[in-house]
Amino acid sequence: MREYDVEVMNLQTATKLEAVEGGFRVTMASGAALTAASVVLSTGARWRKMGVPGEQDYLNKGVAFCPHCDGPLFKGKRIAVIGGGNSGVEAAIDLAGLVAHVTLIEFDKQLRADDVLQRKLRSLKNVTILTHAKTTEVKGDGTRVTGLAYEDRTSGEIREIALEGIFVQIGLMPNTDWLKGTIDLSPRGEIVVDAHGATSMPGVFAAGDCTTTPYKQIVIAMGEGAKASLAAFDHLIRVSAPEEKAA
Numbered sequence: 093m094r095e096y097d098v099e100v101m102n103l104q105t106a107t108k109l110e111a112v113e114g115g116f117r118v119t120m121a122s123g124a125a126l127t128a129a130s131v132v133l134s135t136g137a138r139w140r141k142m143g144v145p146g147e148q149d150y151l152n153k154g155v156a157f158c159p160h161c162d163g164p165l166f167k168g169k170r171i172a173v174i175g176g177g178n179s180g181v182e183a184a185i186d187l188a189g190l191v192a193h194v195t196l197i198e199f200d201k202q203l204r205a206d207d208v209l210q211r212k213l214r215s216l217k218n219v220t221i222l223t224h225a226k227t228t229e230v231k232g233d234g235t236r237v238t239g240l241a242y243e244d245r246t247s248g249e250i251r252e253i254a255l256e257g258i259f260v261q262i263g264l265m266p267n268t269d270w271l272k273g274t275i276d277l278s279p280r281g282e283i284v285v286d287a288h289g290a291t292s293m294p295g296v297f298a299a300g301d302c303t304t305t306p307y308k309q310i311v312i313a314m315g316e317g318a319k320a321s322l323a324a325f326d327h328l329i330r331v332s333a334p335e336e337k338a339a
């Protein structure tokens with residue numbers, strides 16, 4: 093990107109997007125504003141954390157979020173997946189093919205994933221499912237994860253599991269709070285895009301983890317970014333066409 097004439101403004105947070113005469117205005121937290129004929133939104137998403145002691149200390153030292161990305165690092169090891177929704181159960185199924193053992197921990201009394209996923213999960217020999225359980229601490233030896241503690245919510249007992257990895261699957265939150273009420277967002281807060289990356293605001297496009305496009309991976313985000321840029325170009329040549337002259 094640096095080889096091209098692209099201006100990069102670091103340390104700026106966009107807080108408002110609005111349609112104005114001839115295009116759009118993006119206002120920053122600093123109060124500065126930019127106007128543009130078209131906009132591509134690509135603000136990404138952040139993984140929801142458990143917020144328990146040890147989690148932050150062992151990020152990337154055993155605590156992970158992306159099963160496709162970091163799964164191979166745990167080949168042959170024991171891991172836990174936190175969260176029994178579709179993402180957690182899909183992650184557990186995926187990881188069970190790689191690791192020695194998976195413990196899936198769900199806060200609720202039952203898993204919330206689709207039945208078909210639950211059936212698949214229960215058919216796997218190296219998976220233990222713990223429901224009505226609340227992770228209370230990530231344990232480590234100072235350099236890496238060695239286990240976790242959880243509360244059995246039925247008995248109130250605190251128990252420990254020895255393991256090498258913990259995949260937290262309790263939600264991926266798109267960075268789109270600032271766009272609420274401006275463009276259409278899905279119930280999860282993702283920017284709704286069509287096959288061209290177009291949003292509900294004509295002339296505004298979006299790409300990557302902040303959108304409804306499935307599979308949050310680098311190669312997908314890059315492809316979607318290229319697509320949204322092409323769509324923005326198509327939009328620009330149309331809005332810059334001269335008015336038809338009266339006969």
Ligand SMILES: Cc1cc2nc3c(=O)[nH]c(=O)nc-3n(C[C@H](O)[C@H](O)[C@H](O)COP(=O)(O)OP(=O)(O)OC[C@H]3O[C@@H](n4cnc5c(N)ncnc54)[C@H](O)[C@@H]3O)c2cc1C
Pocket residue numbers: 104105106107134135136137139157158160161162267270299300301302308309310311313
């Ligand atoms: C720990 C971890 C490991 C991963 N490993 C892999 C991997 O091995 N392979 C893989 O394919 N994927 C991996 N991923 C996923 C990958 O990082 C994402 O799919 C990809 O980065 C998405 O690109 P994006 O441009 O949509 O969003 P991001 O890369 O998240 O970029 C969004 C940018 O927008 C900025 N931003 C957010 N809000 C605002 C705002 N209001 N104003 C201005 N700027 C804003 C953010 O600061 C950020 O710089 C991993 C993710 C994590 C968290």
